[in-house]
Amino acid sequence: MDLNPTAYVILGMVSREPRSGYEIKALVDDSTRFFWAASYGQIYPELKRLAEAGLVEGADAPTGGRKRTVYAITTAGEQALKDWLRQPPSTYEMREEGLLKLFFAGVLPREEAAPILASMREHRQRTVERLRAIEPKAVAKADGGDPFPLMVLRSGIEFNEWFAEWCERMESQLLAQSPKKRSS
Amino acid sequence: MDLNPTAYVILGMVSREPRSGYEIKALVDDSTRFFWAASYGQIYPELKRLAEAGLVEGADAPTGGRKRTVYAITTAGEQALKDWLRQPPSTYEMREEGLLKLFFAGVLPREEAAPILASMREHRQRTVERLRAIEPKAVAKADGGDPFPLMVLRSGIEFNEWFAEWCERMESQLLAQSPKKRSS
């Protein structure tokens, strides 16, 4: 029973209470998205596979007259989720186009390197703001007993703050070395 | 002319001097790998496509009797690389299985959450060591004129140090809340 990592996101998301594919997507989008995304194209087929494997169970749960299926985790599913949680994590990936551009910035004239860092910094600052906007909801949920989503959210905030600060530091370093306009 | 991001890694890697696919892979593996990886399965086909598009040019450069093709960037390729460097970066991805596990750690008994953080911390500490081992080479190259690869390498070191420290902090926080063994 080899599950892909996205399957575990789904198992985790239905582990507290039954959810529809649509709800799972929405949950992912305002929580794990920052370190583990999932699209409809993955969620719906995966829910079917998990149901076939007996790890989740679907049940009709229409909202008014609107058709809707919610999936609940089964005992086997819970076991699979726990087994996975007990394994040391093995996927650590980062794709940062900004760092890639910075890596090659030597091919540009000197004064064009700082703007790369500026874009990166702005992006990180915007991310911090978005995460902070989510924080109150996470605090409320943490008071309800589960502190981990909030802990993870705060790691995101701290990370993005650290990164923004790093960009700023490198920016000033570059600007100190070569002033905006070299007098000719 | 729409290039995928991996194409730019290749363009960047051949922008200083002509390189073979094998060399590009080796370079990526000890530099950009940490934020932008590439496998042979991408590099060789992509080199062909770039050659067809006129952005690089292949030339036979056997080592002794061993067949070998090195690719040099063309004027058009250099232009494409610079144009790309001038666009604000748009890909920012992270896949951290550890954070995902931590996010769902509430389904485990309390005492099983800290080990997740411990694995994460150890991984980050190992990464710091690997990056530090590369640092002297990068310093030497930076003295040769291009400071950016070193700057990027150091961002990796700092990031991993920050992350390891964060894990440590959260670990003690958890252990303070619930001592290893609750006396019964």
Add this chain to the structure above:
DNA sequence: ACAGGCATGTAAATAGTTACATGATTCG
């Protein structure tokens, strides 16, 4: 002679995104 590194490539599988199609319901 053999191991390890140099060198090039492909096939198959896996992952993941994007865009599209469809249709109901709710709210202003």
Add this chain to the structure above:
DNA sequence: CGAATCATGTAACTATTTACATGCCTGT
């Protein structure tokens, strides 16, 4: 009534990894 949101799904595409195949060269 129209827009937004709820809801489910698929097809096509893009990206990426892994494993395999092949073979030469160098150093021990």
